[in-house]
Amino acid sequence: MPVNIMRSSAPRVSSFVKDACLPLADTVLADDFESQLDRFYSRGTSDRPMLIDFGAADFVEVAALVNCVATLVQREEQCQPTFIALPSDRRVRDFFKVWRFAEAVLTSTGRNIANFLVSEDQRFIGEPQETYTGQGDALSKLEFDPDWEPGKKTSRNFFEFTTFKDSDAERIGPEGKLASAAREEGKKWTRPLIQQVLEKHLPGGSTKDEVARVVIYEAMSNAVRHPKASVILSVSKFERPGERPGAQSGSLRICLWDDGDGIAFTLMAALREGRPIRAFGLPSFMSDKVYVTIRNFTKTKSEHHIVDQATEITQQVATEPRVLLASLFPGVTRAVRTIVPKVLAFDEAIEGGGEFGNLMDILGGAPGMGLYALTRTVLDQFGGSLFIRSGNYRMLIEMAHDTYRKQHGARYKCKITQYEKHMPSFRGNLLAIQIPVQAQIRS
Amino acid sequence: MHVASFHIQIGAISGLDLTPKQVCFHELMAAKLKQRPNSHSSYGVPVSHYEAVHEPRVLPRRIVEYLRTISTSIPGSTDLCLVDLCSTPYFLLRDPLLLELISGIAEACSSGLCNEFVLLLPKMPGSQGAFRSKLRHLDEITGNQPPVVHLISNDGSVYAYEPGKGEVHRNIGPDYETLRVAAYGDFQTRIERKSVRRLGHFATLHPRSGNLRCRHYSYFIHDCGTEMLQAFQQWWDMNDCAARAILYDLKCNDLMRDVVVAHADGLDIRAERIIDVFSSETLAGQIRPLGPVVVVLDAIESGETLRYYAEDLHSLGIEIADDVFVAVSKHGGHLPDPDVRIGALITRPREPGALTCPQCSLRLPFTGDGPERLSRMRSYDLHYMIADVGWTEEPKLEVPQTVGRQYQWLPNFTEMLKRYGDWIGYKLYWSLVEHGVPEAWFLIHPAEADSSSVCQRIYDSAEDDLSIVSVPRTRIESAQMANNSWNDILESSAGESWADQLRDLRGTAGVVVDIFNGSGSTCKTLIELIKQTGNQPLAYACVVDFNPDWNMPAIDSIQKLALYEWPVPRVLYKES
Numbered sequence A: 001m002p003v004n005i006m007r008s009s010a011p012r013v014s015s016f017v018k019d020a021c022l023p024l025a026d027t028v029l030a031d032d033f034e035s036q037l038d039r040f041y042s043r044g045t046s047d048r049p050m051l052i053d054f055g056a057a058d059f060v061e062v063a064a065l066v067n068c069v070a071t072l073v074q075r076e077e078q079c080q081p082t083f084i085a086l087p088s089d090r091r092v093r094d095f096f097k098v099w100r101f102a103e104a105v106l107t108s109t110g111r112n113i114a115n116f117l118v119s120e121d122q123r124f125i126g127e128p129q130e131t132y133t134g135q136g137d138a139l140s141k142l143e144f145d146p147d148w149e150p151g152k153k154t155s156r157n158f159f160e161f162t163t164f165k166d167s168d169a170e171r172i173g174p175e176g177k178l179a180s181a182a183r184e185e186g187k188k189w190t191r192p193l194i195q196q197v198l199e200k201h202l203p204g205g206s207t208k209d210e211v212a213r214v215v216i217y218e219a220m221s222n223a224v225r226h227p228k229a230s231v232i233l234s235v236s237k238f239e240r241p242g243e244r245p246g247a248q249s250g251s252l253r254i255c256l257w258d259d260g261d262g263i264a265f266t267l268m269a270a271l272r273e274g275r276p277i278r279a280f281g282l283p284s285f286m287s288d289k290v291y292v293t294i295r296n297f298t299k300t301k302s303e304h305h306i307v308d309q310a311t312e313i314t315q316q317v318a319t320e321p322r323v324l325l326a327s328l329f330p331g332v333t334r335a336v337r338t339i340v341p342k343v344l345a346f347d348e349a350i351e352g353g354g355e356f357g358n359l360m361d362i363l364g365g366a367p368g369m370g371l372y373a374l375t376r377t378v379l380d381q382f383g384g385s386l387f388i389r390s391g392n393y394r395m396l397i398e399m400a401h402d403t404y405r406k407q408h409g410a411r412y413k414c415k416i417t418q419y420e421k422h423m424p425s426f427r428g429n430l431l432a433i434q435i436p437v438q439a440q441i442r443s
Numbered sequence B: 001m002h003v004a005s006f007h008i009q010i011g012a013i014s015g016l017d018l019t020p021k022q023v024c025f026h027e028l029m030a031a032k033l034k035q036r037p038n039s040h041s042s043y044g045v046p047v048s049h050y051e052a053v054h055e056p057r058v059l060p061r062r063i064v065e066y067l068r069t070i071s072t073s074i075p076g077s078t079d080l081c082l083v084d085l086c087s088t089p090y091f092l093l094r095d096p097l098l099l100e101l102i103s104g105i106a107e108a109c110s111s112g113l114c115n116e117f118v119l120l121l122p123k124m125p126g127s128q129g130a131f132r133s134k135l136r137h138l139d140e141i142t143g144n145q146p147p148v149v150h151l152i153s154n155d156g157s158v159y160a161y162e163p164g165k166g167e168v169h170r171n172i173g174p175d176y177e178t179l180r181v182a183a184y185g186d187f188q189t190r191i192e193r194k195s196v197r198r199l200g201h202f203a204t205l206h207p208r209s210g211n212l213r214c215r216h217y218s219y220f221i222h223d224c225g226t227e228m229l230q231a232f233q234q235w236w237d238m239n240d241c242a243a244r245a246i247l248y249d250l251k252c253n254d255l256m257r258d259v260v261v262a263h264a265d266g267l268d269i270r271a272e273r274i275i276d277v278f279s280s281e282t283l284a285g286q287i288r289p290l291g292p293v294v295v296v297l298d299a300i301e302s303g304e305t306l307r308y309y310a311e312d313l314h315s316l317g318i319e320i321a322d323d324v325f326v327a328v329s330k331h332g333g334h335l336p337d338p339d340v341r342i343g344a345l346i347t348r349p350r351e352p353g354a355l356t357c358p359q360c361s362l363r364l365p366f367t368g369d370g371p372e373r374l375s376r377m378r379s380y381d382l383h384y385m386i387a388d389v390g391w392t393e394e395p396k397l398e399v400p401q402t403v404g405r406q407y408q409w410l411p412n413f414t415e416m417l418k419r420y421g422d423w424i425g426y427k428l429y430w431s432l433v434e435h436g437v438p439e440a441w442f443l444i445h446p447a448e449a450d451s452s453s454v455c456q457r458i459y460d461s462a463e464d465d466l467s468i469v470s471v472p473r474t475r476i477e478s479a480q481m482a483n484n485s486w487n488d489i490l491e492s493s494a495g496e497s498w499a500d501q502l503r504d505l506r507g508t509a510g511v512v513v514d515i516f517n518g519s520g521s522t523c524k525t526l527i528e529l530i531k532q533t534g535n536q537p538l539a540y541a542c543v544v545d546f547n548p549d550w551n552m553p554a555i556d557s558i559q560k561l562a563l564y565e566w567p568v569p570r571v572l573y574k575e576s
Helices: A030-042 A062-077 A088-096 A103-111 A117-122 A139-142 A176-186 A192-201 A210-225 A263-272 A320-326 A344-351 A353-362 A370-381 A400-408 B022-033 B049-055 B059-071 B095-110 B130-135 B136-143 B175-184 B187-192 B225-238 B256-267 B273-277 B281-290 B304-315 B379-389 B411-433 B449-461 B475-481 B489-490 B497-505 B521-530
Strands: A021-023 A050-053 A082-084 A162-164 A234-239 A250-259 A291-294 A302-308 A385-391 A393-399 A412-418 A426-436 B002-008 B039-045 B081-083 B117-119 B150-152 B156-161 B164-173 B195-205 B210-222 B245-249 B270-273 B292-299 B318-330 B339-349 B439-445 B466-471 B508-518 B535-545 B561-565
Touching: A021 B117, A021 B561, A030 A062, A030 A385, A050 B256, A062 A082, A062 A103, A062 A234, A062 A426, A062 B002, A082 A117, A082 B521, A103 A162, A139 A192, A162 A176, A162 A250, A162 B156, A176 A234, A192 A393, A192 B225, A192 B256, A210 A234, A210 A250, A210 A370, A210 A426, A210 B256, A234 B489, A250 B225, A263 A320, A263 A385, A291 A320, A291 A400, A320 A385, A320 A393, A320 A412, A370 A385, A370 A393, A370 A426, A370 B095, A370 B130, A385 B002, A412 B081, A412 B150, B002 B022, B002 B059, B022 B039, B022 B081, B039 B059, B039 B497, B049 B059, B059 B095, B059 B497, B081 B411, B095 B117, B095 B130, B095 B136, B130 B136, B130 B150, B130 B156, B156 B521, B175 B489, B187 B195, B187 B339, B195 B292, B195 B379, B195 B411, B210 B318, B210 B339, B245 B273, B245 B281, B245 B304, B256 B270, B270 B439, B273 B281, B273 B304, B292 B304, B304 B318, B379 B411, B379 B561, B411 B449, B411 B508, B411 B535, B411 B561, B439 B449, B439 B497, B449 B466, B449 B508, B466 B497, B475 B489, B475 B497, B508 B521, B521 B535
Parallel strands: A021 A050, A050 A082, A291 A412, B002 B039, B002 B081, B081 B117, B117 B150, B245 B270, B245 B292, B292 B318, B318 B339, B439 B466, B439 B508, B508 B535, B535 B561
Antiparallel strands: A162 A234, A234 A250, A250 A426, A291 A302, A385 A393, A385 A426, A393 A412, B150 B156, B156 B164, B195 B210
């Protein structure tokens, strides 16, 4: 791999003025990262150098790391200089290392992490990690395999950043070399050890194989289909109870990021072209209500809506937040017409408008069902939440509390946040899944 | 009563015929749920990975079409339709596919083709997921005459959906697993299929002296984690193991390490690497009070390593239990400690011992037990195999008579594949995968014993979803005499399985497989066949390439993958 190390030209932390820094606190969540980004962009032109300062961090959420990569990619494309100060806490640096953050930066931006590090942190390149030993509970062994060696088909850390790129094509597509990516990633989550950990710690009586079959498979299938994507990153973390400051319970966090066109942007483009984005009319039992709060980034303004999943989405009502939410509804896809295959016996029945044709048309089912299946499993089955960052919005959806259910008949509640105009549109799409952990984990 | 049963293996791009045992299993299932059928139609339904993901309507549509066909030949409707997905890996059964299956059931029911369905699934989907949520509303979907649907998972759990009753949980009885295993084989069958003995120059570090001891073989087991866990759990239960810690040395079998740690986690007991206990007094201190530990190793042969481990652990105050588990047992009943009882995933004969290592004499570097270079075979390994299996003349019936002369001396490939086919098949399969294969692809080969055997070995290394097309040598020769034109031959071969398969596969990528390449003529003819049946040639794979200078027609941009190149081209009658 070509390494272009520019140690001599790397600036020192002290050379950055206050407004050029993203001074991240000890706990770095994705929201904190975005708040700092907002602050940066609100105080000057976007092309000035930026320092992402993890120096004080003692806990970094994986979604924040993904967000950091997305920011680097976006700023690299605009030739905007960006630098990183690594955590001064050795444990957190080891977390970066064992999760292969540097490799994720390299594969996404094409540049070695040394190009982004401030000069005082160049000494950490090649620093051996000593926090993770693979000793202890099953989770420790998933996080670090001391017997691992390069060339093995498995990863050293089950949860580490994995990059999907098609070496033969500029863009990823469902029919290219990454056609089997969802299957391969799903299969990884069926290995005995991760299965056992999920079976033991995730809530509910149903099989935890749903993580591989629905959560991973559908999230990956969705990412592979995003137009103009050239890279997909997946990363996850099983947070032990108490590991995240301020949180008593633990959770499984899975993030997928791609650099393709935004989800809402793609669906709105289809509507603008006069194409429908719903593959079939929803039968009543598949249609639920969502209590939606839309607010601005500073939380000074908010509005509330009850959205029925069955409501038709037309170009006239298709705002970005509305379409982003609709992407999770059953049957919503940008490819309504192209996805249904032409097979004579079946299509004749449908086009004939006969009894069975109508029935199959109503039931539809498959097109646009992936994210719906994912939402049902994450929210309804596991009681988790789904977060999407795309375009000028972020969206968090989870099961509605009893109050919302009784007062508004809503099954889900959703918060959508609009970013300020000075924030550049998010590069690509980030899907972050959170599933709560029910039992104590022995350390 | 008429029963229609459909066997679906996602990824199988040509339908897999049901075995008599599977048919029997389906009839017994019908008898359990309704009554013994007096007539039965069974079909293997092809569904490629691509279709499962991008065209999930294809599966229910094919089932409905089969039901329509049955209804034209058998008076009245089918009484019970059994959709058998129980041998497909669960994670491949996407919700969109299962949702479409419900739509297919609704259509079949509304058309009067059948109104009772059984879905055999590897696991029971989540109750709050999209699939079962939709099933609970079957009445709303189908209107007047909703069907009865039974979901049965491999653990014998049953959910029935009957009109007016909603979702009802039942149990089909303890013999379901026995019946299913009788039809599909038990975990041991798959473990054997997925175990590979590699040839190479491997070194074992003597735990005491630090000296290296050479081995010619290294074993590993792949793609059967679930079955390995079943085997280990069964061994643990049968031996009434009560240990509170497992210590392991499983550098060569990371899947076995997963299994051991998963098992320990399930029982809330410790599992650690032996080497870590030796190097960490803290860890040793944590293990010591837990009592005798179960030791799990990659392999056991002389028992020496085990003895040293036992002694070294004893010196740390840790005793080992009499029950020891290994991934590969090759001790042949000669263990120094008669009290030790060995459980194993697989048992293999003891390796022949040698006072000196010929590979060391030749100064060949160690190959290591880790990842190997898949697309190449070392000269030493090929010649070792040949020395072991001997030489023979090329079978006369397999000589391309119209092209060139018979090889008078060839390695005895038949015997080589019997003894080393697991490794050869593994290398060829993964070379092809590394080269890049699409979602759906198939193997095509001349219908001869050795090339059939290679294909079967490649299949063993793959998932259960690779289609294999065997083309009779007589047909290949006819095509060669017609200047590689297959049109007339395909017409006259209609109804022969190879021709039907190729027709069904239309649009799929094909890999030509042969035991060796002598002149390239067979390969060229089969590539033409792939093209002329509307498929796409992808690669040519063989074990030994006796004609490495022969290259594929550049126009097809097909990759040639040979494990070994040995320039002894077939003597041709004339240049072709």
